Amino acid sequence: MFFVWILLLSLYGLRTEAYQTLNNCEEAKTNGIYTIATVDVYCENGWLVIQRRTSGTLAFHRNWNDYVQGFGSLSGDHWLGLDNINRLTQSNDYQLRIDMTDQTGSSSYAKYSLFKVGGVATKYDLDLGSFSGTAGDSLTPQSSIPGLNWDYTKLNLKGSKFSTKDSDNDGSSTINCAKKWTGGWWFNDCFAANLNGDYNTIGFSWFSGGQYNNLATSTMAIRNDVDGGWTSWGPWGPCSLTCRGGYTVKSRTCTNPKPAGDGKNCPGYNLVSDSCNIKEC
Numbered sequence: 001m002f003f004v005w006i007l008l009l010s011l012y013g014l015r016t017e018a019y020q021t022l023n024n025c026e027e028a029k030t031n032g033i034y035t036i037a038t039v040d041v042y043c044e045n046g047w048l049v050i051q052r053r054t055s056g057t058l059a060f061h062r063n064w065n066d067y068v069q070g071f072g073s074l075s076g077d078h079w080l081g082l083d084n085i086n087r088l089t090q091s092n093d094y095q096l097r098i099d100m101t102d103q104t105g106s107s108s109y110a111k112y113s114l115f116k117v118g119g120v121a122t123k124y125d126l127d128l129g130s131f132s133g134t135a136g137d138s139l140t141p142q143s144s145i146p147g148l149n150w151d152y153t154k155l156n157l158k159g160s161k162f163s164t165k166d167s168d169n170d171g172s173s174t175i176n177c178a179k180k181w182t183g184g185w186w187f188n189d190c191f192a193a194n195l196n197g198d199y200n201t202i203g204f205s206w207f208s209g210g211q212y213n214n215l216a217t218s219t220m221a222i223r224n225d226v227d228g229g230w231t232s233w234g235p236w237g238p239c240s241l242t243c244r245g246g247y248t249v250k251s252r253t254c255t256n257p258k259p260a261g262d263g264k265n266c267p268g269y270n271l272v273s274d275s276c277n278i279k280e281c
């Protein structure tokens, strides 16, 4: 009987903590840890956090296996892991939002309308959609960057493979970017923005305003592409989401007869619906 109790106590101790399972972070009523697509993640204000740095305490200059598996604490500073990020972003369409503060205390953000990470066979290569935000597009620069004397096409990280100090898959034939810039990242030759290098170095910086700005904090978070691309349609009403005939159909309604910005014009009246995205459901 004694041994049975010992066995039961041991099993209880080995039980891993189970979190509430959600379809996405938008379903989370409070910020915290949830399970999505079998991955334990931290949900914050409807977004799924894949990287967070608030101090230099957690080391980011790590080897390949650490970056594949993830490290740190989900509720604190962490890297979610390439296998997890791959599983999530292959299961659904996600957009990426990066929030950062530099060492002068200035805050900015960068959003990409699509964020998808490949599998181990393609070295977790990166696909990114179009940029919006206040930080400047330093992940996929579309033209030369003022103040940076380097071919911008060699700094575009779209399509780049992931590299670490012990796995050089970057776009430079002369150096190991991860080793030189002290962290695992999707390097080309090498970068205009890197969020995983050593604290207090260019390895943890975002190029804008003519210089590499060393960062103090960063958060990379992803969100289902349910409302992808809608923000630029400001004058239009909110999307509705219905499932008909095996397809999810989003439609929008114009509530302003003369929308500003790049919203579509309403043809002479103030209510019109328009299918804007269709995908299987």
Ligand SMILES: [Ca+2]
Binding pocket: 168, 169, 170, 171, 172, 173, 174, 175, 176, 177
């Ligand atoms: Ca190299």
